[in-house]
Amino acid sequence: xxxxxxxxxxxxxxxxxxxxxxxxxxxxxxxxxxxxxxxxxxxxxxxxxxxxxxxxxxxxxxxxxxxxxxxxxxxxxxxxxxxxxxxxxxxxxxxxxxxx
Numbered sequence: 001x002x003x004x005x006x007x008x009x010x011x012x013x014x015x016x017x018x019x020x021x022x023x024x025x026x027x028x029x030x031x032x033x034x035x036x037x038x039x040x041x042x043x044x045x046x047x048x049x050x051x052x053x054x055x056x057x058x059x060x061x062x063x064x065x066x067x068x069x070x071x072x073x074x075x076x077x078x079x080x081x082x083x084x085x086x087x088x089x090x091x092x093x094x095x096x097x098x099x100x
Contacts, residue, residue: 002028003042011042014076017083029063037090037097040070047073049085052092056085 008023008030015021020035023042030042040049043063048070051060060069073082 001044003030003045007045008042011047011076014047014079014082015086017079018086034086034090037094039086039090039093047076047082049073049089050093052089054088054092056088058085 011030012021012023015032018034020033022033022036024031024033026041029044031038032040032042038050040047041063042048046061046063048061048063049058051069051071055071058071058073061072062068063070073085075081
């Protein structure tokens with residue numbers, strides 16, 4: 001099942017407190033970037049972020065067959081919490097990218 005444009009727009013509205021958000025369509029789904037860091041995506045009407053050392057108390061889910069597990073953000077009403085999780089995730093991903 002592909003993600004609808006309406007759900008994509010809803011998620012982007014939930015992320016509007018983050019400066020530097022970019023959304024790119026990919027095979028019926030959407031990849032999400034913050035300041036050039038790929039941190040997650042919208043898959044089958046779900047907001048998923050890459051798993052890092054901190055799990056934020058989120059459940060792991062598979063975005064698509066054969067993919068690595070990602071963390072699902074279910075509480076889409078708390079913009080401040082979403083912002084904090086994404087910023088921390090991107091910081092960790094950026095650190096690991098620079099250390100390679």
